[in-house]
Amino acid sequence: xxxxxxxxxxxxxxxxxxxxxxxxxxxxxxGRARPEGVALPPGQYAEEGFPVLSAxxxxxxxxxxxxxxxxxxxxxxxSWTWAELMALPQDEPTVDIxxxxxxxxxxxxxRGVSLDVLLADVESTADFAMVGSYGGxxxxxxxxxxxxxxxWIAHTFDGAPLHPEHGGPARLLVPHLYFWKSAKWVRSLxxxxxxxPGFWEKLGYHDLGDPWREQRYQGD
Amino acid sequence: xxxxxGARLGARYAxxxxxxxxxxxxRRAESPSAETLVLDVPGWPGHQAGQHLDLRLTAPDGxxxxxxxxxxxxxxxxxxxxxxxxLADSSLPASSLPGSALPNTALSSAxxxxxxxxxxxxxxxRDGEVSPYLVDDFPPGSAIEVRGPIGGWFVWDPAIDAGxxxxxxxxxxxxxxxxxxxxxxxxxxxxxxxRLIYSVRTPEDRxxxxxxDALTARSDGFEARTIFTRAVSLTAxxxxxxxTSSELASWGWxxxxxxxxYVCGPTGFxxxxxxxxxxxxxxxxxxxxxxxxxxxx
Numbered sequence: 157x158x159x160x161x162x163x164x165x166x167x168x169x170x171x172x173x174x175x176x177x178x179x180x181x182x183x184x185x186x187g188r189a190r191p192e193g194v195a196l197p198p199g200q201y202a203e204e205g206f207p208v209l210s211a212x213x214x215x216x217x218x219x220x221x222x223x224x225x226x227x228x229x230x231x232x233x234x235s236w237t238w239a240e241l242m243a244l245p246q247d248e249p250t251v252d253i254x255x256x257x258x259x260x261x262x263x264x265x266x267r268g269v270s271l272d273v274l275l276a277d278v279e280s281t282a283d284f285a286m287v288g289s290y291g292g293x294x295x296x297x298x299x300x301x302x303x304x305x306x307x308w309i310a311h312t313f314d315g316a317p318l319h320p321e322h323g324g325p326a327r328l329l330v331p332h333l334y335f336w337k338s339a340k341w342v343r344s345l346x347x348x349x350x351x352x353p354g355f356w357e358k359l360g361y362h363d364l365g366d367p368w369r370e371q372r373y374q375g376d
Numbered sequence: 377x378x379x380x381x382g383a384r385l386g387a388r389y390a391x392x393x394x395x396x397x398x399x400x401x402x403r404r405a406e407s408p409s410a411e412t413l414v415l416d417v418p419g420w421p422g423h424q425a426g427q428h429l430d431l432r433l434t435a436p437d438g439x440x441x442x443x444x445x446x447x448x449x450x451x452x453x454x455x456x457x458x459x460x461x462x463l464a465d466s467s468l469p470a471s472s473l474p475g476s477a478l479p480n481t482a483l484s485s486a487x488x489x490x491x492x493x494x495x496x497x498x499x500x501x502r503d504g505e506v507s508p509y510l511v512d513d514f515p516p517g518s519a520i521e522v523r524g525p526i527g528g529w530f531v532w533d534p535a536i537d538a539g540x541x542x543x544x545x546x547x548x549x550x551x552x553x554x555x556x557x558x559x560x561x562x563x564x565x566x567x568x569x570x571r572l573i574y575s576v577r578t579p580e581d582r583x584x585x586x587x588x589d590a591l592t593a594r595s596d597g598f599e600a601r602t603i604f605t606r607a608v609s610l611t612a613x614x615x616x617x618x619x620t621s622s623e624l625a626s627w628g629w630x631x632x633x634x635x636x637x638y639v640c641g642p643t644g645f646x647x648x649x650x651x652x653x654x655x656x657x658x659x660x661x662x663x664x665x666x667x668x669x670x671x672x673x
Binding site for chain 2: 180181182183184185186187188190199201207208209210211212213214215257258291292321355356359360373
């Protein structure tokens, strides 16, 4: 795979030759007790806290002016105010979440509106969506990953209004994909016939981001 | 295909696929709780200041743990017109990477410290799974799997970004990627005005103290201030406390100058500082942040 298996000129071979299954890698490393009873995707570790990761300042988003818009490929827009979102049927999913920075958090409790409800009457044949946020963040997802009880506009975490640092007042929640797909401060969903990369995807991160297939970076 | 125009723009941010084996060649103590690890990575494609490296550790039973660490070292030196396309271009064949016998002067100059050598600085996180091993136990001469460079947002590249004033705000080990930017500036002989505010708990927790002093002493447009939040020396003029809004305003660049702002540190630091910056009139779109949560480690 690399030239590391060739001894360096004038020096001893570092550690050993078999880099196939790691017997000689990081000698003495044991790691934590392996988590039991939970399914951890490859390369992830279990986290009790709720780390925050964002590319810029946390935007101030007021629910009195908040709206969420869905724009189809013909440009038709359907939008909801905060009060209208709250009046829709609410789900209370309890889900595991997986961040590409390698923490996973189990059994997180949310409340929000399923995208099945929001997209039900939207006319579209598009296969992809670009989700946009207050503050300018974007991320792309296949429509198939937003439908079928797999995605929500979430506004409540662990029984309390979602904190701004975690994307409040409302964020997309798509727990079966790496968590950068679950856009914080969500404000729009634009349907697209062709896939286009969003913010992190343009910077080398994967277009789908399935943690079980460890799709962290483009090409994985 | 003609020479030197084989790179796609999209490959600029591509992440080299797969893991490769690196060797720890040296370690240096930076503070009682932080060590710089010097890794030899064969065929390292170069990086931009601010990017990070993924490390994968393997236990005897095959269990693996992966973590990301900011690169502390300056990017390998290369011709400025080449750096933007060659850095992180994984589509290049191995024979054109630094260290090979290719007749390419820009590439063969490689890094100042030796081809393929990169540095990460690891801060020991109490009860962490990985950082205590890396800081206390990982022995020189042994192997570790690496992947990178990764990330294209929290970066500063003199070949692309020179000229626009830069305001750096680092909390704790958030200094590491910022230091890579300061080193990149020095290595490139760049004179872009830089101002750094470094917030750290106590004097003994400081990283790169002598080097920061030396960077400031060059009087070439790099200024650094260090503040302590928990304890100070007996002779200090400023008591231990967090960065205030007035300090931020008087030590940084005014918003009218439209500086590029980089904020890196624990979430509380990044949230507090970026809130103050926005309140002082800095455009949120020019503020790039990188945070580490309470449990990265």
